[in-house]
Amino acid sequence: MKRLKRLALLCTAALALASCSDNTPKQVTIGNETIELTAPGNITSMNVKSGKYTFTNVTTGVAKELEYPLSSDASVEEGLYNVKFEGEAEVLVDLTKAADEEEAPTPVTVKMQGVANNVVVKADGTFSLELKLSVVPEASNDFVISEIYYVGSAYAPDASGKQKQYNGDQYIKITNNSDMVLFADGLALCESEFTTSQKKSGLTPDVRDEAITVDCFMVIPGSGTDYPVQPGESIILCDNAQNHKEADPSFMNLSGANFEWYTSSTSSTTTDTDNPAVPNLDIYYCYTRTIFVFNKQGTKAYALARLPEGMSKEKWLNDYAYTYTYTLATGKPSKGSTAYKVPNEWVVDAVELRSYKSEFAWPVFDPSFDISYTYCGDLNAGSIDFGTAVRRKVASTTEDGRQILQDTNNSAEDFERNVTPSMK
Numbered sequence: 484m485k486r487l488k489r490l491a492l493l494c495t496a497a498l499a500l501a502s503c504s505d506n507t508p509k510q511v512t513i514g515n516e517t518i519e520l521t522a523p524g525n526i527t528s529m530n531v532k533s534g535k536y537t538f539t540n541v542t543t544g545v546a547k548e549l550e551y552p553l554s555s556d557a558s559v560e561e562g563l564y565n566v567k568f569e570g571e572a573e574v575l576v577d578l579t580k581a582a583d584e585e586e587a588p589t590p591v592t593v594k595m596q597g598v599a600n601n602v603v604v605k606a607d608g609t610f611s612l613e614l615k616l617s618v619v620p621e622a623s624n625d626f627v628i629s630e631i632y633y634v635g636s637a638y639a640p641d642a643s644g645k646q647k648q649y650n651g652d653q654y655i656k657i658t659n660n661s662d663m664v665l666f667a668d669g670l671a672l673c674e675s676e677f678t679t680s681q682k683k684s685g686l687t688p689d690v691r692d693e694a695i696t697v698d699c700f701m702v703i704p705g706s707g708t709d710y711p712v713q714p715g716e717s718i719i720l721c722d723n724a725q726n727h728k729e730a731d732p733s734f735m736n737l738s739g740a741n742f743e744w745y746t747s748s749t750s751s752t753t754t755d756t757d758n759p760a761v762p763n764l765d766i767y768y769c770y771t772r773t774i775f776v777f778n779k780q781g782t783k784a785y786a787l788a789r790l791p792e793g794m795s796k797e798k799w800l801n802d803y804a805y806t807y808t809y810t811l812a813t814g815k816p817s818k819g820s821t822a823y824k825v826p827n828e829w830v831v832d833a834v835e836l837r838s839y840k841s842e843f844a845w846p847v848f849d850p851s852f853d854i855s856y857t858y859c860g861d862l863n864a865g866s867i868d869f870g871t872a873v874r875r876k877v878a879s880t881t882e883d884g885r886q887i888l889q890d891t892n893n894s895a896e897d898f899e900r901n902v903t904p905s906m907k
Contacts, residue, residue: 508560509606513538515553519613520597523851524692526574529616531595534570541565541601541842561606565843567598567854568614594619596893598854600845601682617851622878623660623890626670626787627832629717630656630874632904633777634859636727636734637869646869651756652735653777654721654906657787658875659712660888667712668705669790670831672720672744672764673697675848676805676822678782679856680841685810691849694824695786695833696805699775701744701764702790710741715885718742719906722776724761733870735906746775767796768823780840780867781858784847786833788825799823827852834894839867855895872904 518536522529534551541563549557551570573590597616604610632654637646655672659665676696677683690696703710703720712718718741727734737743738758745763746755753773757763769775777783790799805824808816833852837843839860846853860867875898878889889897 508562510558511561511604511606511608511610512556512558513549513553513604513610514555514557517611518553519611520568521613521615522572522574523615523617526576526618528575528590529595530573530590532571532573532592534568534595537567537569538604539565539567559604561604564602564604565598565600566602566612566614567596568616569594569596571595572616574618594621596854596891598846598850600843615850617854617892619891619893622887623832625659625661625831626657626665626667626712627660627875627888627890628655628785628787628834629658629660629888630872630905631777631785631834631836632735632872632906633779633781633836634867634869634871635776635779636731638731639733648779648869649727649730649734650774650776651723651725652721652727652737654719654735654737654740654904655777655785656717656719656905658717658888659714660890662714662881662885664711664713666705666708667703667710667718667741668707669702671700671702671767671788671790671825671829673701673786673788673825674699674777675784675786677847678778679784679835679843679845679847680780680782680838682844683807683809685808685816687808687816690805690824691847692827694803694805694826695788695830695848695852696807696822696824697768697786698770698822700767700788700799700823700825701769702767702796703742704762704765715887720744720764722774723756724758725756733907735904737906744775746771746773765796767799770822778836780838781836781860782838782841784833784835784853786825786848786852787831788829789831791829832890834873834898836873840865851892853892853894855893857894857898857900859901868901870904870907871901873898873900874902874905875899 536549539546595616597614636649676698721737721740724740724743726736726738745757750773755774835853835856837856837858857873859871876889877886
């Protein structure tokens with residue numbers, strides 16, 4: 484009898500212990516009042532009509548969709564999430580600019596989207612989120628970044644499986660996605676100052692809603708009409724405008740590139756190569772003292788910007804310096820760092836990239852330019868295939884054969900990944 488009682492007590496204790504150590508995630512109610520959808524600054528009135536939220540668990544990768552407006556029983560498990568909204572809204576745009584102030588402006592229905600990364604949903608239900616929305620463009624009518632070959636090339640693996648990387652054949656393709664001739668003169672290629680893999684907590688001042696911050700700003704030269712680009716046609720900006728297949732047949736042939744960037748390296752062991760037959764980009768600013776290459780891990784973002792009339796290199800350097808601080812891991816503020824900023828009004832297109840080795844920590848540009856990211860490599864394996872690129876998808880083709888590229892300001896949807904570069 485004592486043995487049976489002892490066994491019963493042990494069983495009871497085991498059940499109690501199992502109950503106490505239950506790690507099953509709690510369900511947390513998500514209500515309409517806990518999510519505030521806010522409009523862009525140029526929209527004075529917004530009435531969201533329909534849509535859906537997508538809660539993607541950062542840890543597990545599991546996504547859950549919730550219809551807007553949220554039902555009374557809408558919930559997700561506690562955890563860390565990236566939250567996206569896609570829907571339609573009736574909006575009024577800048578009432579003060581109405582042609583006839585006596586006549587009330589008419590609302591228009593537009594597609595809207597927004598994203599917030601690394602949102603914490605706590606088990607105690609203390610959840611709130613401000614989600615900034617932006618208008619999804621119906622069709623691009625300007626230049627777009629159509630392909631980025633940032634990974635670069637590498638020689639075949641040696642006996643140990645290692646690959647020696649090759650510098651020089653990176654490039655970016657820019658396409659006229661409109662139905663008219665556009666001039667590339669004054670178009671600038673920008674690389675972000677910040678990385679998408681490491682958030683600058685406590686960034687002060689945070690100017691993303693008014694400007695992009697850059698560590699490299701390179702401008703296509705010209706007087707304004709020197710470099711016409713026909714509808715649907717593309718130009719190539721590259722590191723070294725050479726036929727790199729001479730080094731290895733698997734590398735890029737960039738001998739026909741339209742422009743190259745040439746940095747006057749101060750290192751005698753790391754020098755750049757200039758092709759005098761190909762125009763150089765005018766480098767307004769670049770952080771490196773040696774050679775500039777795209778970040779091969781994909782932790783940067785890239786943008787196209789158009790200089791306003793009368794903007795010179797000297798004026799930009801003088802008027803658009805950006806000094807910032809952020810919070811160090813110790814909790815103390817950093818020393819001031821200086822980069823440069825480009826007003827959002829100048830930005831023509833932007834693409835956020837993600838590293839194959841680390842999570843996407845935050846959008847380094849305003850999310851209205853790109854609510855997501857694209858990348859090369861295998862995120863599950865944490866590996867990358869050299870010699871691959873990201874390329875914008877084709878949305879449609881006109882009767883005369885011109886391809887219209889997809890541009891919804893959502894690089895996760897707009898780009899194909901791990902594709903064979905077009906310049907190979």
